[in-house]
Amino acid sequence: xxxxxxxxxxxxxxxxxxxxxxxxxxxxxxxxxxxxxxxxxxxxxxxxxxxxxxxxxxxxxxxxxxxxxxxxxxxxxxxxxxxxxxxxxxxxxxxxxxxxxxxxxxxxxxxxxxxxxxxxxxxxxxxxxxxxxxxxxxxxxxxxxxxxxxxxxxxxxxxxxxxxxxxxxxxxxxxxxxxxxxxxxxxxxxxxxxxxxxxxxxxxxxxxxxxxxxxxxxxxxxxxxxxxxxxxxxxxxxxxxxxxxxxxxxxxxxxxxxxxxxxxxxxxxxxxxxxxxxxxxxxxxxxxxxxxxxxxxxxxxx
Amino acid sequence: xxxxxxxxxxxxxxxxxxxxxxxxxxxxxxxxxxxxxxxxxxxxxxxxxxxxxxxxxxxxxxxxxxxxxxxxxxxxxxxxxxxxxxxxxxxxxxxxxxxxxxxxxxxxxxxxxxxxxxxxxxxxxxxxxxxxxxxxxxxxxxxxxxxxxxxxxxxxxxxxxxxxxxxxxxxxxxxxxxxxxxxxxxxxxxxxxxxxxxxxxxxxxxxxxxxxxxxxxxxxxxxxxxxxxxxxxxxxxxxxxxxxxxxxxxxxxxxxxxxxxxxxxxxxxxxxxxxxxxxxxxxxxxxxxxxxx
Numbered sequence: 001x002x003x004x005x006x007x008x009x010x011x012x013x014x015x016x017x018x019x020x021x022x023x024x025x026x027x028x029x030x031x032x033x034x035x036x037x038x039x040x041x042x043x044x045x046x047x048x049x050x051x052x053x054x055x056x057x058x059x060x061x062x063x064x065x066x067x068x069x070x071x072x073x074x075x076x077x078x079x080x081x082x083x084x085x086x087x088x089x090x091x092x093x094x095x096x097x098x099x100x101x102x103x104x105x106x107x108x109x110x111x112x113x114x115x116x117x118x119x120x121x122x123x124x125x126x127x128x129x130x131x132x133x134x135x136x137x138x139x140x141x142x143x144x145x146x147x148x149x150x151x152x153x154x155x156x157x158x159x160x161x162x163x164x165x166x167x168x169x170x171x172x173x174x175x176x177x178x179x180x181x182x183x184x185x186x187x188x189x190x191x192x193x194x195x196x197x198x199x200x201x202x203x204x205x206x207x208x209x210x211x212x213x214x215x216x217x218x219x220x221x222x223x224x225x226x227x228x229x230x231x232x233x234x235x236x237x238x239x240x241x242x243x244x245x246x247x248x249x250x251x252x253x254x255x256x257x258x259x260x261x262x263x264x265x266x267x268x269x270x271x272x273x274x275x276x277x278x279x280x281x282x283x284x285x286x287x288x289x290x291x292x293x294x295x296x297x298x299x300x301x302x
Numbered sequence: 303x304x305x306x307x308x309x310x311x312x313x314x315x316x317x318x319x320x321x322x323x324x325x326x327x328x329x330x331x332x333x334x335x336x337x338x339x340x341x342x343x344x345x346x347x348x349x350x351x352x353x354x355x356x357x358x359x360x361x362x363x364x365x366x367x368x369x370x371x372x373x374x375x376x377x378x379x380x381x382x383x384x385x386x387x388x389x390x391x392x393x394x395x396x397x398x399x400x401x402x403x404x405x406x407x408x409x410x411x412x413x414x415x416x417x418x419x420x421x422x423x424x425x426x427x428x429x430x431x432x433x434x435x436x437x438x439x440x441x442x443x444x445x446x447x448x449x450x451x452x453x454x455x456x457x458x459x460x461x462x463x464x465x466x467x468x469x470x471x472x473x474x475x476x477x478x479x480x481x482x483x484x485x486x487x488x489x490x491x492x493x494x495x496x497x498x499x500x501x502x503x504x505x506x507x508x509x510x511x512x513x514x515x516x517x518x519x520x521x522x523x524x525x526x527x528x529x530x531x532x533x534x535x536x537x538x539x540x541x542x543x544x545x546x547x548x549x550x551x552x553x554x555x556x557x558x559x560x561x562x563x564x565x566x567x568x569x570x571x572x573x574x575x576x577x578x579x580x581x582x583x584x585x586x587x588x589x590x591x592x593x594x595x
Contacts, residue, residue, distance in 0.1 A: 028400055035397045039390075040411045043468070046426035049437055053429060066437040115322040122318035125309050134319050141330045143582050147529045147551050148574035151558035151567050152336035153329060160328075172329035175322060188305065195307035205309040234419035236533030237555070252419045256537035259425060261452075268435055275425055282417035287410060294413075297473070298480060 047279065054078070054272035061268040073269060081273035091258060094277050097251035101233055102281065104169055104250060108232030109225050111174035117217070120183035121209055125195070135184075142177040146238055154241050164245045173238060179224055182299065186220055187213065223296030226289050233282050251278040334575070340568035359569035368545065369553065369570075376549040379463060380527035387467040387523060388516070391474025396504070398475070399482040409479070416472040420465075421533030427465040428538060451539070455546025458539045462547050465538065466531045474519050481515035482508070521585045528577065550574060 049066070055074035056067050085091040123135050146153060153172065154163075162168030190213065198208045239250045249257075255278050258271045286293050344355045363369050398408050415423070433439045433450040442449035451458045485508060493507045509516075532551050535541060541548035541556065548556070554574065558567030 028402065032397045032400045036394065036401065036408050036412075039394045039397075040408070043412065043415050043472075046430050046468075050426055050429050061435050064434050064440055066435065066440065068437075115325065118318040119322040122315040124305060126311060126315035127308055128312070128315045131315070134323060137326055137331075138322060141326055143578050144330050144334050144575065145529055145578065147532060148554075148571050148578060149330075149333045149337050150554055150571065151564060152333035152340065152571070155336065156329065156333050171325060175325040175330060180322065192305060192307040195305070195309075199307070199309075205311060205314060208309070230417055234421075234533075236419065236421045236536070240536070241559070252421050252533070255425055256421045256533070259428065259537060261540075268429075271425075272429065275422065275429075278422055279418060282419070283414050286414050286417040290410060290413075294476065297416075297476060 047276075050272045050275050054081075054269060054276050056269055058267045058269045061272075062265060074273075077269045077273040078277075081270045081277065085270075085274075092246045092249040092254055094251065094254075094274050096247065097249050097254045097274075098277060098281070100166075100248055101250045101252065101278075103166065104235070104239075105229045105232035107166070107170040108173050108235075109228035111170060112176040112179050112228050113221055113224055115174060116176050116179035117183055117221075120180050120187055121205075121213065123180075124184055124187040125205060125208075138175075138177050138180050140177075141175055146173070150237070150241065157242055162242070164243055164248060166248065168242045169239060169248065169250075170232075173232070173235065176228075179228070182220065182224065183217070186217065190216065219292075219295070220299075222289075223292045223299060225296075226285060226293045227296035229285060230282055337568045337571040337575070340564055341572045342565075343568075344565045355565070359565040360573075363566055363569045363573070371545065372548045372550055372553045375459075375545070375547065376528065379459065379466075379531075379547070379549055380524055382459075382463045383466045383470065383527040383531070384520060384523040386463065387470035387474055388519060390467070390471045391519075392478050392512075392516075394471070394475050395478035395482055396508075398479055409476075412475050413472045415469045416476075418469050419533060420469065420531055421537040423469050424462070424465040424534040424537040427461060427468070431461055431464075453543055455543055458543055458547050462531070462534050462538055466527065466534045470523060470526055474523070477515055477519055478512065481512045485511050518585075521581060525578075525581055528581075 049068075052067050052070050053061055054077050056071035056077075057073045060067060060071070081094045083093050083095065085093045119134070119138060123131060157163050157168050157172070160168075162171070194212055195208070198212060203211070234252060235250070236252055236256075239248075239253045243249065243253075251274070255271070255274055258266070258274065260266065341359055342354060342356060344353045344359070394412060398405060398412070401408060418426070428436070430436045431439045431449070431451060433443060433452070439449050439451075448454075449457060451461045489507060489511070490503065493503045498506065528549075529551060531549070532555065535547055535549060535552050536555075539547045541552045550570070551574070554567055554570045557563045557570065
């Protein structure tokens with residue numbers, strides 16, 4: 001996924017909302033609500049159909065009687081999807097795929113944050129030969145997303161023996177120019193007085209990093225974590241290239257594999273149950289951590 | 303921009319930079335260099351012999367009618383996704399901006415699809431538009447419109463566009479809503495006092511003031527449609543039927559992984575890198591300009 005730098009809408013989103021009741025006859029028309037509800041309905045329709053489908057038996061769906069209300073097969077379908085895997089080929093069980101996806105997403109998010117924080121700290125708080133070169137090298141990676149260098153990157157993975165490993169799945173994705181740029185931007189706003197005070201107190205750079213910079217960066221880290229978790233969770237091409245071991249299958253890719261070429265004889269009920277399971281973690285992250293999510297999105301753009 | 307107060311230390315800054323630079327060198331610069339190198343070589347599929355062929359790979363790629371077709375497919379796909387998701391996002395943001403009670407709830411209900419992976423979005427829409435098991439797919443067939451995205455190229459394109467746009471609407475909605483909130487009430491008030499009707503007010507005052515947001519989103523959506531939609535196409539159509547939905551990224555994958563045409567795939571990678579560089583440059587030039595507003 002190419003990462004793009006974030007421009008100004010960020011600043012806009014932080015400003016408080018201007019009063020809109022300047023117009024004495026300002027009233028929200030019912031049409032506004034109608035349009036919004038229609039939008040919500042279009043967003044929810046596919047998920048509702050999937051949710052309902054996951055509670056019926058395979059033949060009901062296979063026949064094409066699309067049910068609109070939940071059936072009684074739910075517990076059984078979810079049990080099969082969770083423990084045995086769906087589809088005709090009994091692929092990887094959902095619990096394992098979900099675990100792989102969570103491990104991958106957390107490692108990618110934490111790794112990106114850790115190495116970006118350190119490199120931004122070095123670039124901002126030190127002067128040393130090659131500083132700008134290092135900064136530009138990191139910056140240029142913005143222009144080299146995995147998607148445009150598929151085969152050579154895979155060949156590098158083969159030479160390093162990283163194919164079919166969790167390390168191979170995560171490490172190549174943890175370099176992030178965006179996170180480094182964001183941290184650099186933020187570090188530049190830390191007042192010089194704090195640095196001077198720390199030096200007077202005899203604190204070295206690492207102590208300063210731990211006791212001053214890290215606590216100040218908490219909100220940035222939380223916001224970035226949400227965005228990067230989604231980035232990691234949603235990876236598709238990279239797992240497709242690097243992993244063909246069933247035990248390392250991620251849920252996004254595993255779900256697509258179950259569909260195959262869309263044969264109507266598929267065990268659609270367990271596939272739909274797996275789809276629901278694959279939706280839950282990232283959607284829960286967005287809904288529960290909405291404040292961080294919005295902040296991270298508008299400030300970093302992925 | 304530089305800080306005045308800094309720390310001393312010779313080895314420490316390099317040690318702090320090491321992890322990121324190591325990953326960058328090994329997984330970005332090395333493969334990118336290999337792509338450049340392979341793009342001027344011709345190798346046999348087993349990697350046993352290689353011959354230096356200058357720009358023959360590029361000439362071959364660019365004169366291949368299949369590649370040009372895939373370029374057109376990508377243009378149609380990216381333009382449709384961008385237009386659809388931008389206009390839907392803007393429309394919903396304008397509606398949501400009017401609401402005061404329940405605004406937070408609407409926002410939550412409209413942004414969650416952003417969390418859904420493109421490939422999973424594709425699967426969800428497949429459940430709706432499958433010709434035999436899908437609610438809408440069956441309805442279309444029952445209404446006498448023969449619908450099967452697995453056979454009809456135009457329908458396949460419509461389905462991948464829909465699935466790819468769906469989650470991007472949320473993203474655009476969020477940014478447009480932020481942009482609308484940033485428009486000072488006094489400007490709207492002035493337009494209202496001048497007697498401008500709401501629709502006119504929108505097109506002459508609000509929309510121009512949103513143009514920085516719109517332009518930013520235009521670039522982001524194009525980048526998304528170009529590079530992040532591999533999963534949608536791979537999960538739904540595999541570039542088919544025929545090659546009706548084969549975008550540039552999908553083609554690099556097929557040529558490299560399935561057809562083992564390393565030189566051709568590398569040349570395509572280099573062309574794609576040029577496209578990313580161009581898009582990034584546009585984005586940065588535009589940010590530079592904004593600073594001087």
